[in-house]
Amino acid sequence: xxxxxxxxxENEAGALSRVAGLxxxxxxxxxxxxxxxxxxxxxxxxxxxxxxxxxxIEQITKQLNKLIEVVAVxxxxxxxHIERELMLVKVRAEGDAREEMKRMADIFRGRIIDVSDHxxxxxxxxxxxxxxxxxxxxxxxxxxxTVRTGASGIGRGNRVLKL
Amino acid sequence: MELTGAEIAIRCLQEEGVEYVFGYPGGAVLxxxxxxxNQEKVKxxxxxxxxxxxxxxxxxxxxxxxxxxxxxxxxxxxxxxxxGIATAYMDSIPMVVISGQVPTSYIGEDAFQEVDTVGxxxxxxxxxxxxxxxxxxxxxxxxxxYLAKSGRPGPVLVDIPKDISLAKATxxxxxxxxxxxxxxxxxxxxGALKHAVQLLLEAKRPMIYTGGGVILxxxxxxxxxxxxxxxxxxxxxxxxxxxxxxxxKQFLGMLGMHGTLEANMAxxxxxxxxxxxxxxxxxxxxxxxxxxxxPRKIIHIDIDPASISKRVxxxxxxxxxxxxxLQDLLALLHSSRQKPDAAAMAPWWKQIEEWRGRNSSSFKNxxxxxxxxxxxxxxxxxxxxxxxxTSDVGQHQMWAAQYxxxxxxxRWINSGGLGTMGFGLPAAMGVQxxxxxxxxxxxxxEGSIQMCIQELSTCKQFRLPIKVIALNNRYLGMVRQWQxxxxxxxxxxxxxxxxxxxxxxxxxxxxxxxRVDKPSEVEDALKxxxxxxxxLVFMDFRTDPTENVFPMVPGGKGLSDVLMAEDI
Numbered sequence: 001x002x003x004x005x006x007x008x009x010e011n012e013a014g015a016l017s018r019v020a021g022l023x024x025x026x027x028x029x030x031x032x033x034x035x036x037x038x039x040x041x042x043x044x045x046x047x048x049x050x051x052x053x054x055x056x057i058e059q060i061t062k063q064l065n066k067l068i069e070v071v072a073v074x075x076x077x078x079x080x081h082i083e084r085e086l087m088l089v090k091v092r093a094e095g096d097a098r099e100e101m102k103r104m105a106d107i108f109r110g111r112i113i114d115v116s117d118h119x120x121x122x123x124x125x126x127x128x129x130x131x132x133x134x135x136x137x138x139x140x141x142x143x144x145x146t147v148r149t150g151a152s153g154i155g156r157g158n159r160v161l162k163l
Numbered sequence: 164m165e166l167t168g169a170e171i172a173i174r175c176l177q178e179e180g181v182e183y184v185f186g187y188p189g190g191a192v193l194x195x196x197x198x199x200x201n202q203e204k205v206k207x208x209x210x211x212x213x214x215x216x217x218x219x220x221x222x223x224x225x226x227x228x229x230x231x232x233x234x235x236x237x238x239x240x241x242x243x244x245x246x247g248i249a250t251a252y253m254d255s256i257p258m259v260v261i262s263g264q265v266p267t268s269y270i271g272e273d274a275f276q277e278v279d280t281v282g283x284x285x286x287x288x289x290x291x292x293x294x295x296x297x298x299x300x301x302x303x304x305x306x307x308x309y310l311a312k313s314g315r316p317g318p319v320l321v322d323i324p325k326d327i328s329l330a331k332a333t334x335x336x337x338x339x340x341x342x343x344x345x346x347x348x349x350x351x352x353x354g355a356l357k358h359a360v361q362l363l364l365e366a367k368r369p370m371i372y373t374g375g376g377v378i379l380x381x382x383x384x385x386x387x388x389x390x391x392x393x394x395x396x397x398x399x400x401x402x403x404x405x406x407x408x409x410x411x412k413q414f415l416g417m418l419g420m421h422g423t424l425e426a427n428m429a430x431x432x433x434x435x436x437x438x439x440x441x442x443x444x445x446x447x448x449x450x451x452x453x454x455x456x457x458p459r460k461i462i463h464i465d466i467d468p469a470s471i472s473k474r475v476x477x478x479x480x481x482x483x484x485x486x487x488x489l490q491d492l493l494a495l496l497h498s499s500r501q502k503p504d505a506a507a508m509a510p511w512w513k514q515i516e517e518w519r520g521r522n523s524s525s526f527k528n529x530x531x532x533x534x535x536x537x538x539x540x541x542x543x544x545x546x547x548x549x550x551x552x553t554s555d556v557g558q559h560q561m562w563a564a565q566y567x568x569x570x571x572x573x574r575w576i577n578s579g580g581l582g583t584m585g586f587g588l589p590a591a592m593g594v595q596x597x598x599x600x601x602x603x604x605x606x607x608x609e610g611s612i613q614m615c616i617q618e619l620s621t622c623k624q625f626r627l628p629i630k631v632i633a634l635n636n637r638y639l640g641m642v643r644q645w646q647x648x649x650x651x652x653x654x655x656x657x658x659x660x661x662x663x664x665x666x667x668x669x670x671x672x673x674x675x676x677x678r679v680d681k682p683s684e685v686e687d688a689l690k691x692x693x694x695x696x697x698x699l700v701f702m703d704f705r706t707d708p709t710e711n712v713f714p715m716v717p718g719g720k721g722l723s724d725v726l727m728a729e730d731i
Contacts, residue, residue, distance in 0.1 A: 010344060014281060014293075025286050055472070062469035068290040068310065071344040163343075 002031070003057050004049050004076040004083060004153040006161050010069040011037050011044045018067050019046065028052065028060050032085075032150025043071065043163065047152050072161055080156035086123070087131045088113075090145040093120040097142060108134045119144065127151075168297040169194035169328040170201075172261060175304040177204045178336040181232050183223060183596055184208070185216040189236025190276060191263025194328040208596065208625060211617040213240050215589035217247020217260065218615070222590030223597045224256050225576045226551055228381060230311050231258040231593065237265055237325075238276030241283065246583060248318050249287035253580025254402060255379060257316035259307045260288075266326040267295060280322045289317030297330035305340045314347030315467040316379055347466060351481035351488045359437075359462045359479045360495045364503060366435035366460075368511040369395040372418065374447075375402030375579065376440015376465060380485035383407070383572040386439060389489055392496060393503045396515055398426035400441050402579040405569035410548075415515065416524065419447040420716050421561045424523035424725050425515055427714075431457060431722040432514075438463045440485040443475045444580075451475060453721025464488045523714045523727055524565050533682050535559060535634040535706040538689075539566035542604060542632060545689045550602040551594045553577065555587035555611030558640035561712045563606040585614030588631065592618060595627045602630070602693065609635040609662055609703075619672035622699050630692050631701045633665060636708040644711045648726075669701035678703045 009015050016035055023030050031049040038045045050060060057075065064073045076083075093101045098120075105112055105122045108130065114121035124131055128151055135146070155161065166174065172195055176184065185208045188196045199207050210216040213235045220231030231251075235244045241262050251258045265274040281293050290310050292303045300323065307319040363369065371393075377386050383406050390397045390413055397407050398418040407414055416423035418430050430436070430448070436459055441447070448454045451474055463470075463477040464485055471480040481488050526536045539562050542550075552567055553576040554560040560577055569575045576594055578586040591605040612633055622629060642657040666676030675698045679688045685704070692700035713728040 014285075017282070018285060021285055055476075059469065059473060062471075066467070066469050068342065068345050 001053070001057070002049065002051050002077070004047060004081065004151060005061065005064070005073065006076055006153055007046050007048070007064055007073045008038070008043050008071040008161060008163060009046060009067075010071065011042055012069060015044065015069045018069060019048070019064065022063055022067065026059075026063065028056065034150045034152055040163070047150070049151050071163060074155070074161045076153045076155060079159055081153055081159070082156060083127050083151050083153045084125050085128050085131055085151045086125050086149045088121060088123055088147045089135070089143060090119055090121045091138065092118060092142045092144060094118050097139065101138065101142070104134070104138050108137070110134065164333070165331040166334045167194060167198065167328065168300050168323065168330050168332070169198040171297070171300045171332065171334045172304065172323065172328065173198040173202060173205060174334055175301055175336060176232065177202070179230070179308050181205050184232045184234050185210055185219040185223075185593065186234030187213050187216055187236065187240060189240050189263065191237035191265060191325045192234060192240075192328075194325065195234065195261070195263065195323070207234075208592070208621070210589065210621050212615065213243035214247050214585065215592070215615050215618045215621065217244045217258070218250065218583075218586050218589035219593035220258055221247060221251045221256050222553060222576055222593030224258055224593070225590070226573050226594040227597045229257075230308055231256065233258070233260045235260065236263045236276065237280065238278050241278055241280045245284060245287065246585075248284055248320065250578050250581045250583040250586060251318040252287040252289070254375060254578065255316050256318065257311040258318040259304070259311050260318060260320045262320060262322050263328070264293065264322045264324040267324045268326070270324065280320070284320050287318075288320050291320040291322065293322045294324070294327055297327050297332040300327070300332070301334060301336055302340070305337045306342065309340050310342075310345070314345070348468075348483045349487050350491065351464070351483040355479055355481055356488070356491050356495055359481060360492060360499060362435050362460050362462060362479065363393060363437065363496075364499065364501045367507050368432060368434040369393070369437070369508065370429050370433035370435070371395050371397040371437045371439065372400075372430060372441055373397065373403040373406050373439040374400040374441025376485045377403050377406035378572045380440060380466070381572075382440070382486035382489055385486055385489035385493060389493055389496075392493070394505055394508065395437075396429050396512070398422070398430060400444070400447050400579070401564055401577065403441065404564060404575045405572045408570040409568040410570055415519070417564055418722075420449070420718070421565065421712050421714065422716070423519075424521055424714055424727070425518035427716060427722040427725060428518045429515055433459055435460045436462070438465075439489070440464060442470045442473065445474075448475065448722060449716050449724075450719055450721045456721070521727075523725070526728065528682070529707070530682055532707045533679065533685060533704055535562050535636070535704070535710055536566050537682060538632065538634060538685055538704050538706065539563055539606065541686050541689055542606075543567045545686070545693055546602055546604065550574070550604045551576065551598060553587045553591040553594060553603070553605045555607040556582045556584045557608050557611060558636075558644065558710075558712050559606050559608045559611075559634040562634070584611040587611060588615050588618045588629070591629045592621060592625070592627050595629055596625070604630045604632055606632045606634065608640060609633055609637065609665070610639045610659065616668070619669065619674060619699070619701075623673045626697070627699060628695070628697050629699050631699070633701065633703050634706050635662070635665070635703050636706045636710065637662065638708055641712070647711070648717070665701055665703040669699075674699040674701055676701045676703065678705070680705045
């Protein structure tokens with residue numbers, strides 16, 4: 001099963017490598033990992049998307065909790081949550097395809113954030129599956145470059161991960 | 164008054180009450196050695212290889228209840244220490260390793276004797292630090308000791324760049340320290356404790372399985388009280404030996420790959436299992452599926468939540484310090500109206516006695532050739548079971564565990580998790596320094612001893628009268644045994660053709676060497692060696708090269724698939 005694990009950790013050099021090292025040393029898989037400081041500058045928030053049986057996910061959360069610099073861990077998939085990912089796509093936009101690409105971006109609520117004679121750069125946010133759908137919907141031969149952040153997640157309503 | 168970083172580091176060790184630092188100097192730690200030179204409180208033990216420094220600190224920690232301390236230089240000093248650190252990590256030994264690092268301005272430039280120490284040691288430490296500001300040295304060392312000793316213990320490394328050890332700051336050692344992200348549990352939840360007591364009192368075929376956590380938590384007393392109060396059979400892992408008196412009749416011997424038949428069968432067939440500071444390791448329960456094929460309720464006491472339900476699903480987790488949890492269980496049992504039902508357990512004990520009657524770890528002695536088991540038996544008799552015994556890794560380690568009966572904790576010192584050959588002699592140095600008047604024996608093989616044999620020189624320098632008992636069978640015995648059983652007698656590289664003359668070698672280092680070839684000489688040789696209170700005596704016992712360790716649960720098999728000596 002796919003799980004989204006959020007964690008708060010001390011915003012210190014090397015903390016990220018402890019998490020990454022834990023996953024590789026114990027053979028857990030990482031689908032994506034995002035990290036950035038929070039409003040409290042001593043803390044970073046990390047979102048890890050991983051896959052595994054219930055037993056493996058339990059071990060992952062326990063092992064993460066065991067890292068000295070990890071302050072709090074929450075498996076977002078245990079409850080209601082929201083997940084968003086940002087993607088930037090640079091596409092060839094020439095001739096008839098230029099108008100068609102604009103329409104597709106609109107349908108997916110994307111924004112064109114950079115324009116040149118031959119290209120558009122489109123910004124899209126949403127669940128990972130929506131970003132996948134967009135890439136499938138456009139003519140693949142027109143894609144010049146894509147960059148994705150990996151998922152960020154947050155609990156719904158009163159579910160809060162805070163110190 | 165301002166002190167240098169190096170002086171601060173040494174003052175911190177003094178404040179922590181550190182008696183001994185095991186180490187080896189080098190460029191990046193010169194200021195720290197200078198600060199050591201200028202004081203007398205902390206004594207330095209100069210080893211001959213950094214691996215030995217860490218093993219010695221480890222042996223010191225295992226035989227006391229204190230944190231072992233090692234000091235090494237940057238680069239090769241650290242990489243040599245890594246085996247020792249990983250050994251301590253696998254067995255959860257409290258330790259602080261201080262390493263020198265190249266000056267901060269050189270870090271990342273592939274400077275002379277530079278390695279990424281924090282990166283290299285990360286997977287085998289509980290935590291590590293790179294100190295980038297002289298003002299952080301004291302708090303970092305305080306945290307290191309706190310982390311090493313609390314919760315599930317383990318090695319903590321503090322990497323200090325050379326310029327930081329020269330920079331100056333005012334020294335004040337923090338009295339207390341707290342880390343907001345680190346709060347190990349002490350006491351288990353009351354609901355779970357009550358559930359555990361109920362299961363224990365209703366058990367018809369109970370079993371208590373104990374491990375290294377009992378030793379680390381100083382829980383031998385409450386454990387013994389609990390086992391006796393309940394009247395249950397009890398077994399121990401290799402790491403837990405001595406946590407419950409081995410000569411007691413409720414003790415079934417060690418379990419696991421080379422455990423007794425009765426311990427393994429009782430473990431497999433019990434209806435309620437109380438696991439105490441043990442982690443269901445692969446060498447202990449063998450095949451997980453086979454173990455799970457018999458239904459039983461499992462209560463698991465462990466301070467590390469990640470150890471619970473890692474390999475085996477647990478019904479009642481009791482997360483907390485073993486000694487605390489055992490005290491709480493005892494209190495609940497004492498106040499309970501229900502008492503353990505000896506009559507209900509009688510058929511179970513009868514079954515256990517049948518298994519025990521098969522005498523699974525007996526061996527056939529010989530008058531022609533020295534049997535290694537016989538040497539350990541005689542050692543046990545002559546030292547009256549009171550010696551501190553360290554071992555290396557292999558057949559001799561198993562025979563030591565099987566035939567030396569430990570009635571007290573912290574007497575049996577060996578590398579269980581990592582299985583580090585070369586551990587025995589340097590560990591014995593740490594033990595002997597911690598217990599200067601006591602008898603320390605190192606049971607080893609001719610393979611293992613050569614992995615840290617240079618430490619005979621350290622033993623001479625510090626006059627450590629260790630008794631080295633080499634069970635010399637001319638083979639890497641455990642490798643040879645597996646090759647005999649599982650690789651069609653193809654003894655690939657398990658025979659050493661050119662062994663040194665260990666007697667002469669011991670003499671070259673300034674010690675006493677004794678060679679023993681005949682079974683009839685074993686007892687006298689041991690007596691002679693142990694009578695030499697002030698000398699290190701190296702005993703080279705020429706043992707039967709074909710002897711195997713029994714019983715044996717082959718790798719990947721279940722606990723009831725026991726191979727006995729008579730099966731071969």
